Amino acid sequence: MFIDTxxxxxxxxxxxxxxxxxGRAKAVGIGLMIAVGYHLAASRKxxxxxxxxxxxxxxxxxxxxxxxxxxxxxxxxxRDLAKQPKVVAIGEAGLDFFRDRAPRAVQADxxxxxIRLARELDLPLIVHDRDAHQETMQLxxxxxxxxxxxxxxxxxxVMAEEAWRRDYYxxxxxxxxxxKNETLREIVRKAKTDRLVLETDCPxxxxxxxxxxRNEPAHLLHTAQEIxxxxxxxxxxxxxxxxxxxxxxxxxxxxxx
Numbered sequence: 001m002f003i004d005t006x007x008x009x010x011x012x013x014x015x016x017x018x019x020x021x022x023g024r025a026k027a028v029g030i031g032l033m034i035a036v037g038y039h040l041a042a043s044r045k046x047x048x049x050x051x052x053x054x055x056x057x058x059x060x061x062x063x064x065x066x067x068x069x070x071x072x073x074x075x076x077x078x079r080d081l082a083k084q085p086k087v088v089a090i091g092e093a094g095l096d097f098f099r100d101r102a103p104r105a106v107q108a109d110x111x112x113x114x115i116r117l118a119r120e121l122d123l124p125l126i127v128h129d130r131d132a133h134q135e136t137m138q139l140x141x142x143x144x145x146x147x148x149x150x151x152x153x154x155x156x157x158v159m160a161e162e163a164w165r166r167d168y169y170x171x172x173x174x175x176x177x178x179x180k181n182e183t184l185r186e187i188v189r190k191a192k193t194d195r196l197v198l199e200t201d202c203p204x205x206x207x208x209x210x211x212x213x214r215n216e217p218a219h220l221l222h223t224a225q226e227i228x229x230x231x232x233x234x235x236x237x238x239x240x241x242x243x244x245x246x247x248x249x250x251x252x253x254x255x256x257x
Contacts, residue, residue, distance in 0.1 A: 004033035006199035010045035025217035038063035059089035067110035091126025
């Protein structure tokens with residue numbers, strides 16, 4: 001069994017067949033997943049999905065693209081959402097210097113405040129980092145972030161090793177299957193395996209076998225097969241390992257429940 005630690009199953013892309021997509025995931029061994037919010041409306045929908053579907057949990061946060069909406073009222077809304085049943089994380093929060101849809105100083109402020117909120121609420125933090133590796137790691141250090149998941153890891157081996165020294169978790173998504181992404185495969189080969197988890201980031205970033213299509217939680221199995229091969233593990237061994245890691249980080253129940 002596997003846990004998809006980062007899915008956007010609440011997005012409109014899944015409106016026509018959400019229940020069916022969850023069924024397909026269960027059929028291939030994806031036992032639980034975390035629906036991750038990226039602004040207030042998406043966070044509310046993630047909480048609603050968690051309340052409706054037994055296998056779904058939620059993270060609530062504001063993505064750097066929407067950092068300009070982060071104010072005291074938004075923070076209070078996140079605080080209230082985070083207290084709802086089955087909310088297990090703050091995020092996704094972080095920095096995105098690739099698209100720069102919010103000024104970088106504004107992104108940094110929203111990120112700092114969500115790091116502090118996660119610490120206040122004793123919840124892990126799901127971090128978005130795109131083309132802002134050094135700045136992301138620096139802010140996490142300055143704010144003494146505690147339980148951190150670097151979602152859809154896109155840094156280099158030096159960054160990964162620093163993350164593991166800090167006991168951060170690193171999440172691997174579909175790009176590990178892309179032919180040109182040898183850097184990420186080398187990171188997996190050298191991973192600190194007790195800090196390794198898996199994700200789809202669906203509907204984005206499908207594995208190579210599904211490029212050009214909508215990604216969905218069932219496709220996590222293809223990413224898992226690639227990672228198992230890189231680590232020289234059987235698929236069931238990787239499932240046990242990454243499931244235990246995700247359960248530890250997010251304080252999830254046993255999959256049998």
